[in-house]
Amino acid sequence: MSKKIFFTLFFLFSLANVLHAQQGYTLWMDYAGSNPQSRKNLKFLAKSIYMEAGSDILKSAQNEIEIGLSGLLNEKLxxxxxxxNDNSLVVSKVSSLKGSWSQSMDVSSEKLGNEGFYIRSRDGGILVTANTDIGLLYGVFRLLQFIQAGHHLEDFSLLDAPSVDLRMLNHWDNLDRTIERGYAGFSLWNWQKLPEYIDQRYIDYARANASIGINGTVLTNVNANALVLTPMYLEKVAALADVFRKYGIKVYLTARFSAPMEIGGLETADPLNTEVRNWWAQKTNEIYKWIPDFGGFLVKANSEGQPGPQNYGRTHVDGANMLAEAVQPHGGVVIWRAFVYSEDDETDRAKQAYAEFVPYDGQFMENVLVQVKNGPIDFQSREPFHPLFGAMSKTPLMMEFQITQEYLGFSSHLVFLPKLFEEVLQSDTYVKGKGSTVAKVIDGSQHNKRISGMAGVSNIGTDLNWTGHPFAQANWFGFGRLAWNPETKANDIAEDWIKLTYTNNKELIALLKPMMINSREAVVNYMNPLGLHHLFDTGHHYGPGPWVDNLGRPDWNPTYYHKADENGIGFDRTKSGSNALEQYSDEVSYTFGNLKTCPETYLLWFHHLPWDYTLNNGNSLWDGLALRYQEGVDQVSEMIETWEKARNFINNDQYHEVKMLLDIQLKEAKWWRDASLLYFQTFSGMELPEGVPKPTKSLEYYKSLKFPFAPGIRPQWD
Amino acid sequence: MSKKIFFTLFFLFSLANVLHAQQGYTLWMDYAGSNPQSRKNLKFLAKSIYMEAGSDILKSAQNEIEIGLSGLLNEKLxxxxxxxNDNSLVVSKVSSLKGSWSQSMDVSSEKLGNEGFYIRSRDGGILVTANTDIGLLYGVFRLLQFIQAGHHLEDFSLLDAPSVDLRMLNHWDNLDRTIERGYAGFSLWNWQKLPEYIDQRYIDYARANASIGINGTVLTNVNANALVLTPMYLEKVAALADVFRKYGIKVYLTARFSAPMEIGGLETADPLNTEVRNWWAQKTNEIYKWIPDFGGFLVKANSEGQPGPQNYGRTHVDGANMLAEAVQPHGGVVIWRAFVYSEDDETDRAKQAYAEFVPYDGQFMENVLVQVKNGPIDFQSREPFHPLFGAMSKTPLMMEFQITQEYLGFSSHLVFLPKLFEEVLQSDTYVKGKGSTVAKVIDGSQHNKRISGMAGVSNIGTDLNWTGHPFAQANWFGFGRLAWNPETKANDIAEDWIKLTYTNNKELIALLKPMMINSREAVVNYMNPLGLHHLFDTGHHYGPGPWVDNLGRPDWNPTYYHKADENGIGFDRTKSGSNALEQYSDEVSYTFGNLKTCPETYLLWFHHLPWDYTLNNGNSLWDGLALRYQEGVDQVSEMIETWEKARNFINNDQYHEVKMLLDIQLKEAKWWRDASLLYFQTFSGMELPEGVPKPTKSLEYYKSLKFPFAPGIRPQWD
Structure with a gap:
């Protein structure tokens, strides 16, 4: 009897299976990855490697070479x-270069600064050099990425140095390991087992961050718990700092302003009270005993119920400078958040941070940075740039982006955020005439700031792939690239990420790059088209809630932001309304304030318009709005089609994981469209235009939805 | 100039590094693992495999062969x-066997039952057969384990079938993904992304459970939330059930007794109320529409504040039978927990479950099981067996073990629990004379029970290695083995686990097996020696709190359990005290009640004794107690020494991870010793004996320790 052999397997199948479950854990550092052919002519690199020895950071660099280069080249090192002179690879500080390698250093070392590096090829060898150990580590990572991306490195030279000083992640992680606005599991910091138990993830977290140039991390939520400042926790923080230090990453903590009362036993936290000032000075000294290179404090004060100097009739300057004085002797900084809005001021929430902070420009101590969210409201899918960026020339302003997708579909929606970040950074404040971009304000060049910084609210958690959605890794990656250099193009970030994560196959890049780039506009369209904003359901911010109007403060309600009624929709921020526009320079104010020049993307952010207002394309506002929602849904459908085409270039598990998530995204895009249009239709009284399907469920149905255990809500004890 | 080559690396290093961070994810199923030489003579198996096709469960079996056998044999399949006839491996149901394979089936198929299997070798081939698809899956897993453990399978035959029907994990997982008494991260169930997104972990969880014979899982906490019974969650539960069904695992839910009021809009949850009964019947029908093979309900009622039939003047029988009636048409069961203790009864908490349940023996419906914790208090490191095991001959009693280490050092302490489980199962109730072991009660053979079951409260969470401590995987594994066959020896479980997890190297086994076996006595010694129990700090149960005496109910306080005073220590449960002993058979009661026959391990559980009472070895009780604490500390030190010796047989990451944990265990063992002895010394007034070092800190220090964010506490909304 004949046999039919219908299935043949190779022994590596089992290993692949072991790995598939952990797919994504290695992030953009999967050195066992793709494209062996493009590396062939780099095998010579393994022949004879000189790696400068010394500090822990250099050991980290050596470790990366070991695991990275051996994997990428598939060679013994x-x-x-x-x-x-005949080394194939030399990794050495400029000051240690010898012989012909010294001659190969053909640029001014000044240009490398404290963190930059220089990589160049020469006959039979490659040089990676820098002024500092951390510069070498960054250079090693960049070299590995170039190889990983399939570059040949012939006649290659690259000098790169960061243009921003503080490149930081902000973790909104609570001490119980929940994460406020976290959608990728729970906090990496296992406080229970610290300081003794060092989770391998701490090390891999540091490696990933260093590989994209991030050099600071705030471990705790801005809605802070003072307990992290007690010795029990400081010992644990110090253990994390010991790990991160080896990768050039400093640890910062959030300082709860009322800590002197809560853990210090004082009766006040008044920043002008001597006992309070002494307490902070001593507490800071104590922290620096544990962590000699402690970065400093991040503070959310007098915002959303957090305590602050205003509780004592004092100012942000009083509060920030008190802490700045405490950390100054140790070289630390204070990062004071500008995200404040008063419950007493009912004019326009968008105006309040500017109103509160601009008067203090020039009064903060030298080691204070003011951290400003990218837009004046709260991390919406699109906002105009924050007016503070054009207004505080004497204060270092730090950018605060939100990488975690609080208002962008949690970790179920594929949204490539560098496109959003780029839009903000390339916005022109006109503060010193045309070309005064937010990027230049942030990197300090606009006003010659003494220190600069960019922060991203982390999207990292305990999920096996770190970020919940595989493509959300690109947002962490892209934030790092932009923090290093705010002029980086979103397009380049997308392409690099695809190459490092999947493959450098041109067909795949041609599919995925436009999908990523367009994904940001898709989420704008299906959630908040035409400048609408803050239409989210209460508390968890999962799904639409434009009808919500029963919250304690006016500016907590979506109805406050869209102001829809029978006459129209939109927030009038022109002179006839809140006049928030006056906080911008004249050029910006004119552009946004004039219906002819205001981009439709910001239309309802700045203007209240009748439902029959005529858009540029001749559609009525109502029809145009409805068609935008539909466009967003269609764009997600297109993403699904693209992903089907990409299937040939990726493995089955990679395909299926993202497919399941795109299906959720499509379902929720339709939910946003239908719920929003049904609600706004109660005001417009108009029919849906052709091309927008009639919703299959009722408005009452959408209003009835409840999500009591949606992730990421504020901690209950706060 | 000569070069010194001082470091050579192989290309696999990078792959190893990718894997090391995820070490432990593959549990005891690391088919790419060790001992290639012992598999050489099994390579013939790959030659020609016949695998019966058909159901999803058979597909799972095929998948395991593909990933397991190809990896283990390092061969194409x-x-x-x-x-x-010349197949090398045949996996087929008995009813489908043909030709010579049919003749190889040389045992009665009746013996295989519904879940058993038969594996035998014959010339040039191996047969795996069973009456059912799930029997084949179990057989495939067992075959792979035998190969993995290095057995040769020559002249081999094994018939195995489970002796317990319901082999279940109980997850105390909340809908917000916190886990009550969870120490390995958070709940695997990502409710937010269900039903669409199927995490690979769900599949690997099912594979791991099926590999040790577990066939049921209760997804939700016994302190239940009724929302899981609403359509929004049932759709998500159904998605999990769809995954688990492919591995023979049924899904169960906890039923909050007040659900008819909370989600049904009724005004009562009285089990004799017709509306309530109808509501449960309809709700159950709805559940079975989602999940046709739904297992049934697990109920914690009238215990620790949970609602139950007693709220309406009804009995446990009324409550259980109402639910049993609802699930009976669908073939479901109700598992009713016996963990109850009344706040009104102040005599002895250890007596209350017996007092409440024994009167109802014989009154429960046929599809009700009563689930009893292994001991009469609450999962202490040692308790005498629960008296109910010797008392309810007409009711199926299900064992409830706690795999998660609520009272055994969380996931930082290496404690091999099968040793504890074995001790309980081999305890003799004497209910039908000598040999009436708890094991026989549980497997139903003692009283010819119609159904039998064993539950383990899960220690599984989102940690990369699933259980927090690598050795805690052995407790999950061992629970499965004992649920399959309660007569399994802890020694054999330890050996099998070491072989599957590390290697079958005899020297390593000789090191690790005794370390694991002795680890249980170590934790008893350093936490609760001589029968002491429930001395834990409040709420979180992390660390010692023998001094706690201020809680709302007497039996919540450690002082209630140790009753230490100037005259002595211990809980008198003899006739002169609570007489809890009367709940046991005469033989047991006599043994425990008589100071001459009571094992010292249970001494202070049953007796209150003066500090100068003379122990068997001539020591005073005080000295003996102190020396026991010290012995526990010494045993942990020995574990560390053993682990150092094991270092040669395992990789560096494996070594370091457990070393860090053992260091925590040693520190905490000393904490238990010092805090407990300092406190008890306030009563005994006696000096510490030679060999017990003077504590370095004061009793006040230990009393001052606070752990507000220790993991695993009860949810705040409960």
Whole structure:
């Protein structure tokens, strides 16, 4: 009897299976990855490697070479313990270069600064050099990425140095390991087992951050708990700092302003009270004993119920400078958040941070940065840039982006955020005439700031793939790239990420790059088209809630933001309304304030318009709005089609995981469209235009939806 | 100039590094693992495999062969789609066997039952057969384990079938993904992304459970939330059930007794009320529409504040039978927990479950099981067996073990629990004379029960290695083995686990097996020696709190349990005290009640004794107690020494991870010793004996320790 052999498997199948479950854990550092052919002519690199020895950071660099280069080249690595002219790879500080390698250093070392690096090829070898150990580590990572992306490195030279000083992640992680606005599991910081137990994830977290140049991390939520400042927790924080230090990453903590009362036993937290000032000085000294290179404090004060100097009739300057004085002797900084809005001021929430902070420009101590959210409301899918960026020339302003997708579909929606970040950074404040971009304000060049910084609210959690959605890794990656250099193009970030994460196959890049780039406009369209904003359901911000009007404060309600009624929709921020526009420069104010020049993307942000207002394309506002929602849904459908085409270039598990998530995204895009249009239709009284299907469920149905355990809500004890 | 090559790396290093962070994810199923030489003579198996096709469960079995056998044998697998006499491996139901394979089935198929299997070798081939698809899946897993453990399978035959029907994990997982008494991260169930997004972990969870014979899982906490019974959650539960069904695992839910009021809009949950009964009947019908093979309900009622039939003047029988009636048409069961203790009864908490339940023996419906914790208090490191096991001959009693280490050092302490489980199962109730072990009560053979079951409160969470401590995987594994067959020896479980997880190297086994086996006595010694119990700090149960005496109910306080005073220590449960002993058979009662026969391990559980009472070895009770604490500390030190020796047989990451945890265990063992002895010394007034070091900190220090964010506490909304 004949046999039919219908299935043949190779032994590696089992290993693949072991790995598939952990897919994504290695992020953009999967050195065992793709494209062996493009690396062939780099195999010579393994021949004789000189790696400068010394500090822990250099050990980290050596470790990356070991695990990265051996994997990428599929070769044994041979290390030499002396620098020789015939080395194939030399990784050494400028000051230690010898012989012909010294001659290969053909640029001014000044240009490398404290964190930059220089990579160049020469006959038979490659040089990675820098002024500092951390510069070398960054250079090693960049070299590995170039190889990983399939570059050949012939006649290659690259000098790169960061243009922003503080490149930080902000973790809104609570001490119980829940994460406010976290959608990728729970906090990485296992406080229970610290300081003794060092989770491998701490190390891999530091590696990933260093690989994209991030050099600071705030471990705790801005809605802070003072307990993290007690010795029990400081010992644990110090253990994390010991890990991160080896990758050039400093640890920061959030300082709860009332800590002197809560853990210090004082009766006040008044920043002008001597006992309070002494308490902070001593507490800070104590922290620096545990963590000699502690970065400093991040503070949310007098915002959303958090305590602050105003509780004592004092100002943000009083509060910030008190802490700045405490950390100054140790070289620390204070990062004071500008995200404040008063419950007493009912004119326009968008105006309040400017109103509160601009008067203090020039009064903060030298080691204070003011951290400003990218827009004047709260991390919406699109906002005009924050007016503060054009207004505080004497204060270092730090950008606060939100990488975690609080208002962008949690970790179920594919939204490539560098496109949003780029839009903000390239916005022109006109503060010193045309070309005064937010990027230049942030990197300090606009006003010659003494220090600069960019923060991203982390989207990282305990999920096996770190970020919940595989494509959300690109947002962490892209934030790092933009923090390093705010002029980086979103397009380039997308392409690099695809190459490092999947493959450098041109067909795949041609599919995925436009999908990623367009994904940001898709979410704007299906959630908040035409400048609408803050239409989210209460508390968890999961799904639409434009009808919500029963919350304690006016500016907590979506109805406050869209102001829809029978006559029209939109927030009038022109002179006839809140006049928030006056906080911008004349050029910006004119553009946004004039219906002819205001981009339709910001239309209802700045203007209240009748339902029959005629849009540029001749559609009525109502029809145009409805068609935008539909466009967003269609764009998600297109993403699904693209992903089907990409299937040939990726493995089955990679395909299925994202497919399941795109299906959720499509379902929820339709939910946004239908719920929003049904609600706004109660005001417009108009029919849906052709091309927008009639909703299959009722408005009452959408209003009835409840999500009591949606992730990421504020901690209950706060 | 000569070069010194000081470091050579192989390309696999990078792959190893990718894996090391995820070490432990593959549990005891690391088919790419060790011992290639012992598998050489099994390579023939790959030659021609016939695997019966058909159901999803058979597909799972095929998948396991593909990933397991190809990895273990390091060979291509060749599959044949017809059964041939010269197949190298045949996996087929008895009813489908053909030709010579039919003749190889040389045992009565009746013996295999519904879940058992038969594996035998014959010339040039191996047969795996069973009456059912799930029997085949279990057989495949067992075959892979035998190969993985290095057995040769020559002249091999094994018939195995479970002796317990319901082999279940109980997850105390809340809908917000916190886990009550969870120490390995958070709940695997990502309710937010269900039903659409199927996490690979769900599949790997099912594979792991099926590999040890677990066939049921209760997804939700016994302190239940009724929302899981609403359509929004049932759709999500159904998605999980769809995954688990492919591995023979049924899904169960906890039923909050007041659900008819909370989600049904009724004004009562009285089990004799017709509306209530109808509501449960309809709700159950609805559940079975979602999940046709839904297992049934697990109920915690009238215990620790949970609602129950007693709220309406009804009995446990009324409550259980109402639910049993609802699930009976669908073939479901009700598992009713016996963990109850009344706040009104102040005599002895240990007596209350017996007092409440024994009167109802014989009154429960046929599809009700009563689930009883292993001991009469609450999962202490040692308790005598629960008296109910010797008392309800007409009711199926289900064992409830706690795999998660609520009272055994969380996931930082290495404690091999099968040793504890074995002790309980081998305890003799004497209910029908000598040999009436708890094991026989549980497997139903003692009283010819119609159904039998064993539950383990899960220690599984989102940690990369699932259980927090690598050795805690052995407790999950061991629970499965004992649920399959309660007569399994802890020694054999330890050996099998070491072989599957590390290697079958004899020297390593000789090191690790005794370490694991002795680890249980170590934790008893350093936490609760000589029968002491429930001395834990409030709420979180992390660390010692023997001094706690201020809680709302007497039996919540450690002082209630140790009753230490100037005259002595211990809980008198003899006739002169609470007489809890009368709940046991005469033989047991006599043994425990008589100081000459009571094992010292239970001494202070049953007796209150003066500090100068003379122990068997001549020591005073005080000295003996102190020396026991010290012995526990010494045993942990020995574990560390053993682990150092094991270092040669395992990889560096494996070594370091457990080393860090053992260091925590040693620190905490000393904490238990010092805090407990300092406190008890305030009563005994006696000096510490030679060999017990003077504590370095004061009793006040230990009393001052606070752990507000210790993991695993009860949810705040409960």
């Amino acid at each position: 041979n290390f030499s313990d002396t620098m020789e | 060749n599959f044949s789609d017809t059964m041939e």
